[in-house]
Amino acid sequence: xxxxxxxxxxxxxxxxxxxxxxxxxxxxxxxxxxxxxxxxxxxxxxxxxxxxxxxxxxxxxxxxxxxxxxxxxxxxxxxxxxxxxxxxxxxxxxxxxxxxxxxxxxxxxxxxxxxxxxxxxxxxxxxxxxxxxxxxxxxxxxxxxxxxxxxxxxxxxxxxxxxxxxxxxxxxxxxxxxxxxxxxxxxxxxxxxxxxxxxxxxxxxxxxxxxxxxxxxxxxxxxxxxxxxxxxxxxxxxxxxxxxxxxxxxxxxxxxxxxxxxxxxxxxxxxxxxxxxxxxxxxxxxxxxxxxxxxxxxxxxxxxxxxxxxxxxxxxxxxxxxxxxxxxxxxxxxxxxxxxxxxxxxxxxxxxxxxxxxxxxxxxxxxxxxxxxxxxxxxxxxxxxxxxxxxxxxxxxxxxxxxxxxxxxxxxxxxxxxxxxxxxxxxxx
Ligand code: UD1
Numbered sequence: 001x002x003x004x005x006x007x008x009x010x011x012x013x014x015x016x017x018x019x020x021x022x023x024x025x026x027x028x029x030x031x032x033x034x035x036x037x038x039x040x041x042x043x044x045x046x047x048x049x050x051x052x053x054x055x056x057x058x059x060x061x062x063x064x065x066x067x068x069x070x071x072x073x074x075x076x077x078x079x080x081x082x083x084x085x086x087x088x089x090x091x092x093x094x095x096x097x098x099x100x101x102x103x104x105x106x107x108x109x110x111x112x113x114x115x116x117x118x119x120x121x122x123x124x125x126x127x128x129x130x131x132x133x134x135x136x137x138x139x140x141x142x143x144x145x146x147x148x149x150x151x152x153x154x155x156x157x158x159x160x161x162x163x164x165x166x167x168x169x170x171x172x173x174x175x176x177x178x179x180x181x182x183x184x185x186x187x188x189x190x191x192x193x194x195x196x197x198x199x200x201x202x203x204x205x206x207x208x209x210x211x212x213x214x215x216x217x218x219x220x221x222x223x224x225x226x227x228x229x230x231x232x233x234x235x236x237x238x239x240x241x242x243x244x245x246x247x248x249x250x251x252x253x254x255x256x257x258x259x260x261x262x263x264x265x266x267x268x269x270x271x272x273x274x275x276x277x278x279x280x281x282x283x284x285x286x287x288x289x290x291x292x293x294x295x296x297x298x299x300x301x302x303x304x305x306x307x308x309x310x311x312x313x314x315x316x317x318x319x320x321x322x323x324x325x326x327x328x329x330x331x332x333x334x335x336x337x338x339x340x341x342x343x344x345x346x347x348x349x350x351x352x353x354x355x356x357x358x359x360x361x362x363x364x365x366x367x368x369x370x371x372x373x374x375x376x377x378x379x380x381x382x383x384x385x386x387x388x389x390x391x392x393x394x395x396x397x398x399x400x401x402x403x404x405x406x407x408x409x410x411x412x413x414x415x416x417x418x419x420x421x422x423x424x425x426x427x428x429x
Pocket of ligand 1: 023024026097125126127128129130132165167168169170191197309310332333334
């Protein structure tokens with residue numbers, strides 16, 4: 001298996017273009033199941049997760065074609081007809097968001113059999129809210145042997161859906177199913193993450209009638225059919241935030257482009273509070289730190305526009321070398337501190353109790369061999385490695401490849417000493 005090796009100590013200076021958002025792209029790809037006309041997605045990231053989903057969609061009858069067009073990386077998805085409504089365990093297990101094909105399959109063809117995703121290293125992550133939403137829309141749901149059997153032979157019906165807690169995935173799933181339902185659906189306590197507004201824009205370009213995404217109430221007036229469209233995936237706010245933290249950690253000056261600063265205000269405020277220079281630009285942000293040590297600040301994760309749970313591990317890495325003590329509270333997932341013991345292998349001083357971690361900043365981290373435990377945790381180890389003395393080697397980087405496009409190249413272009421070591425032991429720059 002590949003590993004990433006980082007030689008710490010180099011400052012970062014340069015420009016990093018932000019890719020299209022993984023979390024948005026994979027829901028937009030699922031939207032291709034809703035129409036027999038082609039959906040063209042531009043600003044597409046090329047990631048293990050988009051490849052997994054592409055594989056699954058191909059099995060279901062979607063022709064998936066990746067190319068480099070005039071608008072950059074694009075993917076054309078075309079499902080003239082649904083060939084199969086079956087999403088097997090081995091594909092859904094590899095990427096939980098594959099579960100979101102269930103709603104579009106039922107909406108378009110009246111039936112589906114989709115594996116339950118199973119557990120996850122960051123928490124139990126049930127799908128009960130997804131299923132409640134589909135049931136509210138009139139689907140008959142049965143669970144057998146790890147699979148969800150969903151049926152709506154006469155189509156889905158508009159409904160009032162009130163989520164007891166905010167769920168990004170369940171809100172997206174309900175939206176994907178309701179666009180072809182008969183009548184009006186109102187989703188209350190909807191997630192407000194920017195990926196919801198992106199999905200709304202794409203669905204509306206396909207002829208859907210969705211309003212309110214980005215607010216807690218989304219109204220969907222069902223239409224009989226959707227058509228093809230072209231849609232540009234929004235910039236990846238988590239990738240943007242990750243490189244912002246990397247620049248604050250390593251020091252230097254990094255300009256992030258192809259992005260929108262307003263997507264990560266909660267993080268940028270914390271970086272400023274810690275003492276980093278933050279300068280929003282028209283298409284991104286410039287992050288600076290020149291020599292001085294950062295101050296510790298506290299963070300608590302929250303649904304958007306709060307501090308994103310997907311940036312918590314990276315921020316914890318940043319706090320390992322700040323002055324003083326930082327308290328980091330995780331409120332979204334119950335087991336999302338797996339990176340803490342790995343950061344401690346690098347010399348970090350962290351204690352975890354329940355949903356709170358206390359990070360006491362040390363002057364210097366030391367390179368070591370560490371292991372990635374999940375997607376965002378893996379990149380926090382790379383960030384720590386940027387300042388650790390000597391070499392840090394991160395194993396299990398298939399987690400990293402799920403969500404960060406050309407990470408070594410992007411950091412390397414700013415002067416970081418980061419290289420991929422192929423599974424056979426040979427280094428590849
Ligand atoms: C999405 C993102 C993930 C991010 C998370 C929170 C994708 C592919 N993933 O995950 O990167 O960390 O939002 O911003 O977009 N829950 C239930 N029942 C359900 C669904 C969720 O109890 O049916 C719980 C979860 O266990 C969790 C909380 O709700 O504690 C929020 O999860 P949710 O917003 O659904 O996260 P995902 O959509 O899975």
